[in-house]
Amino acid sequence: MSEFLNFHFEVDGDNFVSAGQASVQMKKNMRQLGLAPEIIRQVSIAMYEGEINMVIHAHGGVADVNVYEDRIEMILADKGPGIKDIDLAMQEGYSTANEQVRALGFGAGMGLPNMKRYTDEMKIETVVGEGTTITMYVNLK
């Protein structure tokens, strides 16, 4: 395996106000690494949506971002309820978020589709009742 830089974040699941802090920090890290603005934006948005999802649905989790020479890997893992129907969850507009989440500007059913939209590859591993791990890749070349 080639060398990579790892950035590890704990995502606090009890605080919607702080949701997104890891993504903001990762954005700063990518700027310091001198990555292209469009890459930074893609990774930031995908990670931000993932982070919001972890807070809304799964009481938080952990995020690892690995920066390789040719691509960026994001691994978001939670021990939440899992996703019952991935095809349905991937449909734009489908959401199981409650009214409280919607009032905060999220829960429009755009989270997973946005994560797919802004990345080159996305894998979802989920077990109902145990948790979900989402792995996303953004190519640098």
Add this chain to the structure above:
Amino acid sequence: MNISTIQNLLNAEVLCGNEQLDITVHSACGSDMMSDVLAFVKDQAVLLTGLVNSQVIRTAVMMDMRCVVFVRSKRPTLEMIEFAEENGIVLLSSDMRMYEACGTLFTNGLGGTKNHE
């Protein structure tokens, strides 16, 4: 259009970023749904919204926006203002409603995506 023109057109109060009012912006968008902003917005430097919470500022940071306008006289918390300041985002508050505020900027030449200069 620079941000001070936006401030004048919307009769808005500057909540932070006074020193950045001469920045020129080329397009804007209006939404209360942050997921939609993340999905459909591209290169808009100004966000008009009636939503007030910390995720509005984070969304603006993620999208590299320069200015957030709170419509209907909404006011962010001190924490939100500080976070915007740290990230170089100008915050304005206007008593106009969303439709009126967007229309005013649009008719004065600040377009959406398709009118991007």
